[in-house]
Amino acid sequence: MNPPTPPRRRPGGRTARTRAQVHDAVLAELGEHGYDGLTMDAVATRAGVHRATVYRRWGDVGGLLADVLDAASDDDWRPPDTGSLEDDLAALNQEIQDAMTARPPIMAALIAASFRSEQAARAQQRLWEDRYTRCEIVVARAALRGELPPHTDARRLLIAATAPLYHHLVLLRTPHDRLLPRHAARTAALAAAAGAFAKPPPTSGA
Amino acid sequence: MNPPTPPRRRPGGRTARTRAQVHDAVLAELGEHGYDGLTMDAVATRAGVHRATVYRRWGDVGGLLADVLDAASDDDWRPPDTGSLEDDLAALNQEIQDAMTARPPIMAALIAASFRSEQAARAQQRLWEDRYTRCEIVVARAALRGELPPHTDARRLLIAATAPLYHHLVLLRTPHDRLLPRHAARTAALAAAAGAFAKPPPTSGA
Numbered sequence: 001m002n003p004p005t006p007p008r009r010r011p012g013g014r015t016a017r018t019r020a021q022v023h024d025a026v027l028a029e030l031g032e033h034g035y036d037g038l039t040m041d042a043v044a045t046r047a048g049v050h051r052a053t054v055y056r057r058w059g060d061v062g063g064l065l066a067d068v069l070d071a072a073s074d075d076d077w078r079p080p081d082t083g084s085l086e087d088d089l090a091a092l093n094q095e096i097q098d099a100m101t102a103r104p105p106i107m108a109a110l111i112a113a114s115f116r117s118e119q120a121a122r123a124q125q126r127l128w129e130d131r132y133t134r135c136e137i138v139v140a141r142a143a144l145r146g147e148l149p150p151h152t153d154a155r156r157l158l159i160a161a162t163a164p165l166y167h168h169l170v171l172l173r174t175p176h177d178r179l180l181p182r183h184a185a186r187t188a189a190l191a192a193a194a195g196a197f198a199k200p201p202p203t204s205g206a
Numbered sequence: 207m208n209p210p211t212p213p214r215r216r217p218g219g220r221t222a223r224t225r226a227q228v229h230d231a232v233l234a235e236l237g238e239h240g241y242d243g244l245t246m247d248a249v250a251t252r253a254g255v256h257r258a259t260v261y262r263r264w265g266d267v268g269g270l271l272a273d274v275l276d277a278a279s280d281d282d283w284r285p286p287d288t289g290s291l292e293d294d295l296a297a298l299n300q301e302i303q304d305a306m307t308a309r310p311p312i313m314a315a316l317i318a319a320s321f322r323s324e325q326a327a328r329a330q331q332r333l334w335e336d337r338y339t340r341c342e343i344v345v346a347r348a349a350l351r352g353e354l355p356p357h358t359d360a361r362r363l364l365i366a367a368t369a370p371l372y373h374h375l376v377l378l379r380t381p382h383d384r385l386l387p388r389h390a391a392r393t394a395a396l397a398a399a400a401g402a403f404a405k406p407p408p409t410s411g412a
Contacts (some may be wrong), residue, residue, distance in 0.1 A: 164366055171317065
C-alpha cells in the first residue's frame with residue numbers, strides 16, 4: 001500500500017549497488033516521463049551502468065518495472081497500529097492517498113505501467129498481495145480487542161476499506177477529497193461490526 | 207456501469223451511419239487487438255469509411271475512443287429495480303462483473319486505454335459520472351422504502367458498493383469470484399444501514 005521507494009543501499013557489493021542504481025533511475029525516469037518515456041538506454045545512462053549490463057540483466061522495460069516492484073516488497077513496512085480498527089484503516093488509506101497523489105507520481109505511473117506490461121502487472125499483483133497480507137494484522141488486532149465479530153474475513157475487510165481510494169484515485173480520477181481516507185475506513189469498520197465480512201464458521205466443530 | 211455497446215443504428219442519414227460504423231469498428235479492433243493494435247487506418251478499413259473522413263472527424267485514436275465512450279451514455283440504460291437496496295446493488299455489481307469479464311474484453315480495453323489517452327480518460331470519467339448519476343435512484347428508492355437513514359449520500363454509497371468490483375477486476379486482477387457482486391452489495395447495504403453514508407458525515411467517535 002505504501003509507495004515503492006528507492007531501495008535502501010545495502011552492503012552487498014557491486015551487483016547490489018548496480019541494482020539499486022538502476023532501480024533509482026527507473027523510478028526517476030518513470031516519475032519524469034511516464035511509461036512512454038522509459039527506455040533501457042535512458043535508465044542505463046542515468047544509473048551510470050553499462051547498457052549491456054542493463055539489457056542482459058533485465059531484458060526490457062517490463063523486466064525493469066517488475067524488478068522495481070518486487071524490490072518494493074523487500075522492506076520493513078508495517079501497517080499503522082493506532083489502537084482502533086477505524087483509525088488503523090484511516091491511517092492506511094491516508095498513506096495510499098498520499099502515495100497516489102505524490103509528485104512525481106511514481107506509484108500512479110507504476111499502476112499505469114501495469115496496463116502496458118504483463119510482467120509489470122504480475123509484479124504489481126505480487127506487491128499488492130504482499131501489502132494486503134501484511135495488513136491482516138490490523139484485523140487480527142481488532143478481533144483481539146473485541147471490535148469485530150468472530151471469523152471476520154480480513155482480506156475482504158481490507159479490500160472494502162481501501163477499494164474506494166483506488167477507485168477514486170486511479171479510475172474515477174475525482175478531485176482531491178481529504179475526507180476520503182476517513183470515510184472509506186469508517187464505512188468498512190461499520191460494515192465489519194455489522195457482520196459484513198463474516199466467514200462461515202468452521203464446520204468441524206472446531 | 208454497463209458495457210459500452212455498439213450504438214444502435216438510428217435514422218439520421220449518412221453522418222450518423224458513418225459514426226455508427228466507425229464506433230463498431232473501434233470496438234471490434236479494440237476487442238481484438240487492444241489499444242496497441244488500434245489504428246486510424248484499421249478502423250477506416252473495417253468501417254468501410256474513407257481514411258480522410260476518419261482523420262478529419264476524429265483526429266486520432268484518442269478522439270475515436272472518446273467519441274465511443276461519449277456515445278455509450280446515449281442509451282436508455284437504467285439500474286436494476288428489484289425492490290431491495292442490497293439486491294439492486296448486487297444486480298448492478300453483477301452487470302459490472304459480467305461486462306469486465308466479457309469476451310472480447312471491450313470494457314477492460316477501454317479502461318486500459320484511458321491510461322494511454324488523456325482524451326479517452328476524460329470521456330471515461332464522463333461515462334462513469336453518467337452511470338453513477340443514473341444509479342442514484344437506487345438509493346432514493348431505498349430511502350423511500352425506509353431502508354436507509356435520512357440524508358444518505360447516494361454517491362458515496364454507490365462508490366462503496368461498486369469499488370471492490372473495479373479494484374478486484376481492474377487492478378488486483380484476482381481470479382473470478384462469483385460471490386463478489388453479492389458480497390460488495392451486502393457490505394455497502396450494511397454500512398448504509400449503520401449510517402456510514404449519512405450527510406453530513408458523522409464525526410469520528412460520535
